[in-house]
Structure formats: C-alpha cells, structure tokens
Amino acid sequence: MKRTIPLSLKLGLAFAVATLLSIGLNYYLTSRAISDQFYEYGRETREIVGSQLAIDLGNRYIENGGWRGIDIFRPVYITINQQVYIGSIQTIGGRFAISKEDGNILVTTESNDLIGTPIADLNLDVIIPITAENEEGDEIQVGALGLIPVTMDREVEFLESIATSTLLGGGIGIVLALTLSVLLILQILSPLRKLAQATEQVASGELPKPIQLRSHDELGQLGHSFDQMVESLRRSEHLRQMMTADIAHELRTPVTIIQGTLEALLDGVYEPSAETIAPIYEETLHLGRLIDDLRDLVLAEAGELRLDLQPTDLGELARHVVEAAMVPKEGDLTIDVDVLPGVPSVLVDPKRMRQVIANLLSNALRHTPADGSIEIMIRSARESVVLVVTDSGTGIPEDDLPHLFERFYRGDRARRRGGGTGLGLAIVKQWIEAHGGTIEAGNASDGGARFTIRLPLS
Numbered sequence: 370m371k372r373t374i375p376l377s378l379k380l381g382l383a384f385a386v387a388t389l390l391s392i393g394l395n396y397y398l399t400s401r402a403i404s405d406q407f408y409e410y411g412r413e414t415r416e417i418v419g420s421q422l423a424i425d426l427g428n429r430y431i432e433n434g435g436w437r438g439i440d441i442f443r444p445v446y447i448t449i450n451q452q453v454y455i456g457s458i459q460t461i462g463g464r465f466a467i468s469k470e471d472g473n474i475l476v477t478t479e480s481n482d483l484i485g486t487p488i489a490d491l492n493l494d495v496i497i498p499i500t501a502e503n504e505e506g507d508e509i510q511v512g513a514l515g516l517i518p519v520t521m522d523r524e525v526e527f528l529e530s531i532a533t534s535t536l537l538g539g540g541i542g543i544v545l546a547l548t549l550s551v552l553l554i555l556q557i558l559s560p561l562r563k564l565a566q567a568t569e570q571v572a573s574g575e576l577p578k579p580i581q582l583r584s585h586d587e588l589g590q591l592g593h594s595f596d597q598m599v600e601s602l603r604r605s606e607h608l609r610q611m612m613t614a615d616i617a618h619e620l621r622t623p624v625t626i627i628q629g630t631l632e633a634l635l636d637g638v639y640e641p642s643a644e645t646i647a648p649i650y651e652e653t654l655h656l657g658r659l660i661d662d663l664r665d666l667v668l669a670e671a672g673e674l675r676l677d678l679q680p681t682d683l684g685e686l687a688r689h690v691v692e693a694a695m696v697p698k699e700g701d702l703t704i705d706v707d708v709l710p711g712v713p714s715v716l717v718d719p720k721r722m723r724q725v726i727a728n729l730l731s732n733a734l735r736h737t738p739a740d741g742s743i744e745i746m747i748r749s750a751r752e753s754v755v756l757v758v759t760d761s762g763t764g765i766p767e768d769d770l771p772h773l774f775e776r777f778y779r780g781d782r783a784r785r786r787g788g789g790t791g792l793g794l795a796i797v798k799q800w801i802e803a804h805g806g807t808i809e810a811g812n813a814s815d816g817g818a819r820f821t822i823r824l825p826l827s
Contacts, residue, residue, distance in 0.1 A: 377554055384550035392539040392546075396532075403531050408518075415516045416495045419465075423497045423514045426467065430501045430511050436475055464517035466491055467499075470510065479517070494518045560588045564595060576603050615776070619659055623652035662792040666776065669799030676718040676803060683715060683722070683756055683824075684708035687745045690726045694734070701740045704730075709748040715824050721800050728793040729758040729820050736762035736818065753806075756822040764812040773810045774798040 430436060466477035468488035477483050483491070493515040501511045560582045570577040576599055582592030627649050630639070639645040668674040687706045694704070726745070733743045741761035748755050765773065776795045794810075801808045806824040813819045 377558055380554045380557070381550065384554070385547065388543055388546040388550070392542050396535045396539050399535050400528075400532055404528060407528065412494050412518075416497070419495055419497045419514055419516050423499045426499050426514060427501045427511065430499065436469055436512070466493070466515045466517070468513045468515070470512060472513070475512065488513060488515050491515060492517060556584075557588065560584060560592060564592065567595065567599070571599065571602070576606070616663070620656070623655050626652045659792075662796055666792055666796050666799060669796070669803055672803075674800070674803050676721065678716045679719055680714040681717050681719050681722065683717075683747050683754060684712060686719060686723055687726055687747065687756070690723055690730060691745070694727070694730055702734075702737065703742045705742070705744045707744060707746045709746070712747055712749045712754060713826060715754050715826060717804055717824065722804075725797050725800055725822070726756070726758075728797050732793060732820075733758060733760035733762070733818065736760060738762065741817075750823070752827070753823045753825050756824070757819060759813050759817055759819045761815075761817045764816050765810060765818050770810055774808075 464478045466479065466483070466488050467475050469475050472487050472489065473485050474483050474488050474491075477491075479491070488496070495516040497514045497516075498510045499512040499514055500508050503509050560580075563580045563582065567577040567580050579596040579599065580592050581596065582589045584592075630645065630649050633639045634641055634645060665674070684706065687708075691704050691706055730743065730745070737743055737760040743758070743760045746757045746759070748757075774794050774797075776792055798808050801822055801824070804824055806822060808823075809821045811819050811821070
C-alpha cells in the first residue's frame with residue numbers, strides 16, 4: 370500500500386521551508402549590503418583623507434627637492450619631572466605605503482622588508498598619485514600613496530550588532546510566520562475535510578446535507594458549487610423516480626387495455642371484428658409514439674440527434690402545420706399565422722421544426738376554449754428569428770412555469786395532456802436547443818399561454 374502524506378504536513382513543510390529560505394536570504398542580503406556599504410563608506414573617507422595627504426606629500430617633495438629628507442615621523446618633546454624626553458609620532462594615520470616615481474615602496478607602516486618592492490604587490494584599496502610641478506611648471510607624478518584596508522574594533526562591533534539584530538528579527542519573523550501558517554492551514558483544511566466527507570457520502574450513493582461553507586474565497590465557491598451539485602443530483606434522482614413512475618403509468622394504461630381486450634376475445638366475450646380490434650391497434654400506436662418520443666428525447670439529450678439542416682421559411686412551414694391540424698369544427702376558434710415583413714429563412718431541420726410547431730399548436734388547442742384564438746407570430750430580431758405561439762386559454766400557473774419542460778411533469782391535474790405521451794414539451798425544448806436556439810414559456814398580458822422560440826440565423 371502506497372504511503373500517503375497528510376496535506377497538513379505538506380503545507381506545514383512548504384510554509385516552513387519558504388519562511389526559512391526567505392529569512393535566510395534576507396539575512397544574507399542585508400548583512401552583505403550593510404558590509405559593502407560600510408566598507409565603501411570607509412574607502413571613500415580614506416580616499417578623501419588620502420587625497421589631502423597626497424597634496425601635502427607633493428608639497429614636501431617640492432620643498433625638499435625630492436624624497437630625501439622626507440620623514441613620516443616628527444619629533445615630540447615630553448617633559449616629566451623637569452626631565453625632557455624626546456620621541457616621535459607618525460604624521461600620517463592608519464596603514465599605508467609611499468612609493469617613488471618608479472613605483473617601488475619608499476616607506477611603509479608594514480614590514481621594512483617591503484621597502485624597495487613594487488607598491489602594487491600590497492593589498493591596497495586606495496592608490497592616490499602624488500604630483501608635483503617640475504622646472505617647466507608641468508604637473509608630473511613623483512610617487513603614489515597607497516592606503517591599506519583597516520578594520521577597527523568599532524567597525525567589527527557595529528557589523529556584529531547588525532548581524533545579531535537581523536538574526537533576532539528573523540527568529541521573530543519565523544515564529545510569526547509559522548503561527549500564521551498554522552492558522553491558515555487550519556482554515557484551509559477545515560472546509561476541505563467537510564468537502565472530503567461529503568464527497569465520500571456521494572461516492573457511497575448517499576446524498577449529504579448542504580455543507581454551507583462560510584468562507585468567501587475559492588473554497589467557499591467550491592463548497593457552494595458542491596452544494597449545487599448535490600442539490601442537482603437530488604433533483605435528478607427525484608426526477609428519475611418520477612419519470613420511472615410516469616413511464617410505468619403511461620405504459621400500464623395501453624397495456625391494460627390491450628390485455629383486457631385480448632382476454633375478452635380469447636374468452637369469447639367479444640367477437641373478432643374491426644370494432645373490437647381497433648382499440649388494440651390504437652393503443653399499439655400510442656405505445657409506438659411513446660417509444661419514439663423516449664428515443665428522440667434520449668438522442669437529443671445525448672447530443673446524438675441527427676439534423677437534416679436546410680434553409681426553411683418558418684412562415685410557410687407554420688401555415689402547413691395549421692392546415693394539417695385537426696381544428697375542432699364546433700365553435701369560433703381561430704388560428705392566425707402572422708409573418709412580419711423581412712423575415713429571412715433559417716437553417717433548420719424542416720421535419721423536426723414542423724413537429725415542434727405541431728406540438729406547440731396541439732398544446733394550445735387543448736387549452737383554448739371553442740370560441741378562443743391562437744396566434745403564431747414570426748418576426749426577425751437581432752441575428753435571430755423569433756416564433757411566438759400565443760393562445761387565449763387560462764394560461765400557465767406560475768408554480769408550473771419552471772418545470773414545464775420536464776419529462777412527464779404534471780402540475781395542474783386538470784391540464785393533463787389528453788392523448789399525448791407527456792413528453793411533447795420536453796422534446797420541443799431539446800430539439801430547439803439542438804438547433805442552437807432557446808424556448809421560453811410564459812403568459813400573455815391578457816391571459817393565455819405564450820411560448821417564444823429564438824433560432825439563430827447562422
């Protein structure tokens with residue numbers, strides 16, 4: 370079995386390594402920058418002092434007519450108990466070396482063994498030329514003053530204090546960073562644990578309660594999406610159960626009629642005749658329509674519905690559907706097809722679109738009174754063609770509108786689809802969407818149902 374590493378340990382190690390690396394890099398860069406700046410400041414200071422000393426040495430060179438007689442020490446007289454002591458003091462502070470015109474060391478604060486050797490061999494950070502005027506008044510280089518780097522105790526103490534302060538600040542930063550990382554890890558893992566537990570429940574076939582994460586970040590969005598997914602699964606399961614029950618109900622009625630009629634024929638109750646066999650034939654046709662509708666609906670939902678797209682005049686197609694419709698003879702029911710000017714042809718499957726219009730018209734006929742009216746209006750809109758079917762019936766209850774295109778949905782029992790399979794509007798929606806269009810259901814302002822179809826021109 371492959372060993373798993375907890376996510377909390379991974380996150381903790383990642384935060385710890387990132388914190389240590391960032392603080393270590395900050396310590397190195399800070400110490401390096403301060404040391405370099407401190408050294409540069411000392412070098413610039415020595416260069417300024419050295420330039421003044423070079424001018425003084427150049428003047429001495431002119432006064433003495435050369436380097437002979439120039440000494441970097443001057444006598445000092447100290448009187449103690451009326452006794453005079455003679456000593457000497459170095460006139461130039463620090464560590465240095467002075468070279469002659471040939472570049473060889475004349476005098477130095479270092480070992481006397483270096484006298485006569487090239488000044489360039491020493492570890493110097495500043496070399497300042499010593500110049501003087503010759504007899505013609507020209508400025509010439511008569512030597513060089515080289516300053517040797519010196520690290521004072523105070524400098525060392527200062528740099529050590531900076532390093533100590535940086536380390537102390539880094540240690541405090543590590544503690545704070547690790548504390549914040551622990552809090553952040555806990556904040557991340559808590560919703561993830563809830564999501565993991567809920568996911569395991571879904572995997573085992575159980576739909577959990579909404580986890581309702583309160584965070585307003587990506588994890589909160591993930592939790593909200595998960596809750597929506599679970600709710601969608603719950604609705605799908607409910608619809609599946611309802612669809613199964615509805616299919617069983619739709620199949621039971623014609624099967625019961627066929628079975629009862631056949632039993633009566635076998636028992637001699639009915640004589641085989643066109644009148645007794647006709648109901649069996651009608652129920653088999655109903656079963657065939659139900660099977661065809663279920664097949665078409667499954668193909669459309671799976672995206673495998675084949676469409677024979679052709680440029681089609683929807684106005685002409687609607688008129689053919691109205692002419693072929695079985696309009697009740699009694700009453701003053703009217704059906705108008707109103708095609709506004711400038712409506713272009715659309716690329717659709719004429720057979721499928723004909724059935725869409727027929728289903729909507731059949732639905733309108735079932736819910737429109739004998740003295741009512743039905744209008745099919747077709748107009749062009751921005752990059753689309755709109756087909757609207759409006760009836761003057763009782764309209765659609767508001768509670769039923771969100772579920773109207775669901776399979777076998779029964780909102781108002783009084784509005785059952787007499788003679789239908791219960792799949793008409795669901796098939797209409799799938800076929801319209803297969804054409805890249807949309808369909809909406811609503812109620813007209815003066816009552817009655819209204820179905821609006823939008824089909825793209827391209």
